[in-house]
Amino acid sequence: MHKVSVIIPVYNVEKYICECLESVMAQTLSTGIECILVDDRGNDASMEAARKCIAGYSGPIKFQLVVRAENGGLSAARNTGINNAKGEYVYFLDSDDIITPDCLNLLVERASEYPDAEIVCGDFQTFPQKDVHKLISLQGKNFPESSFDKSWIRSVFLSSFPVIAWNKLIRTDFIRRNNLYFREGILHEDDHWHAQAYRHVSGLAFVNKVTYLYRMRPGSITMSDGVEERRLENMTLIFSEMFAKEVEWDKPWSDWILKSVGSLRYIGNKANIKEKAEHCVSQLLPTVYKNQSAPFILRLLFKYYFHNGVIFSSRLFYKLYAIYWKYKG
Structure with missing residues (x-):
């Protein structure tokens, strides 16, 4: 069984997908990773670029390409990834973003220290321009290394805990057991998922280091x-x-x-x-x-x-x- 299933929905990111995949290939965690690319039926050459990039890779990470029957949006692509995941944890990575070389190593180490935590969260930085998004960043929040205190978790989960799905190790059985799939056909699917998870999460862990680089680009859904x-x-x-x-x-x-x-x-x-x-x-x-x-x-x-x-x-x-x-x- 893999430790981590990295799930990358792919849709019209021909310009960025190789940089994203190369950041996965560069991980210092050398074992226990599978990377699932979900083709959401875009109209550019994203998947052709991804295949060429993967063809030149000879490392230990197992890459799997899953082709959807039709375009369904980000939520549907993530759900397809979850259904195909064999890892103990899933990790969502947007196909125009990148992760730091030590990203999965740091998160898996923290997960190993606190195996009962359903979610392990790292910090992020925007690029190419640097910006701080206080609502979804760990900066300045002084969160503990971990917590299993129900009252504390509930006090922060809907207020200051990052609502985004990416840059978190999430236990796969936690998602499946509680039917925490992403609602399809909407924007802000992360908000919907987060509110659903509120009633179920009982343990959180944190890595207070930048492990994820979020690309700011005009053509993205959130900036259209x-x-x-x-x-x-x-x-x-x-x-x-x-x-x-x-x-x-x-x-x-x-x-x-x-x-x-x-x-x-x-x-x-x-x-x-x-x-x-x-x-x-x-x-x-x-x-x-x-x-x-x-x-x-x-x-x-x-x-x-x-x-x-x-x-x-x-x-x-x-x-x-x-x-x-x-x-x-």
């Missing part, structure tokens, strides 16, 4: 023009599914709800689609009202109506308040 409206729609879908779950609404979960509604407001304001954001929020909150107490709901309403100036309209505020009385009055 006109993506904000679709982002708003997808986040609304994710939140509606998560809000409707019949789970314990503990403080971290409730705080995440507040943060989530606020993120819709932020996206709407940033992209000048305020009315659409208002509509999304009015769709979401009835689900919140059914699950939460009046003090929490009023806190939510006033927090996001008055916070940093009036973003939503007075019309929306009274509409939401009327819905509140429908469910709580």
Whole structure:
């Protein structure tokens, strides 16, 4: 059995795929690695470039090419990789990014020290320009080397723990046992996966070193023009599914709800689609009202109506308040 299955979804990255694969081939961890490339049916020569790159490799890493029947997006490609993985852990690597030579060695060493941790997380750096993304970086967070304290894990998992799927060793049986596959057909699949995992994770470990280099490029999904409206729609879908779950609404979960509604407001304001954001929020909150107490709901309403100036309209505020009385009055 392999120790790590590196899963690389491949879609229209002809220019970058060889650099990505070469970073895998350069790993100092010399045994126990398989690398699964999932062809998501792009329209360039990415897979031809990948095959040429692999053909010149004679090292110990086993490369496997899996061809999907049709394009399904990042989530579908990752799920295909999970279904084909034979490793104890999976490691997601985007095909336009690269990993440091000691990446897998550092993460596997930490996993060996804490075998009950379901997720082992390293740090990352953007390139070619260096930038710090505090929300998804380990920098300045002073996380312990590991934790199995349920209260601590829940206090950070939805707030300051990196939400991205890449640059983490994740136990394969943890994914399969809890059906933690990626929701297909949406943007922000990592947010959806992360919220699902919240109820199941019981152990985390950290490597406070840069092990992953994230490429900043204009053509990527997250940096494409006109993506904000679709982002708003997808986040609304994710939140509606998560809000409707019949789970314990503990403080971290409730705080995440507040943060989530606020993120819709932020996206709407940033992209000048305020009315659409208002509509999304009015769709979401009835689900919140059914699950939460009046003090929490009023806190939510006033927090996001008055916070940093009036973003939503007075019309929306009274509409939401009327819905509140429908469910709580």
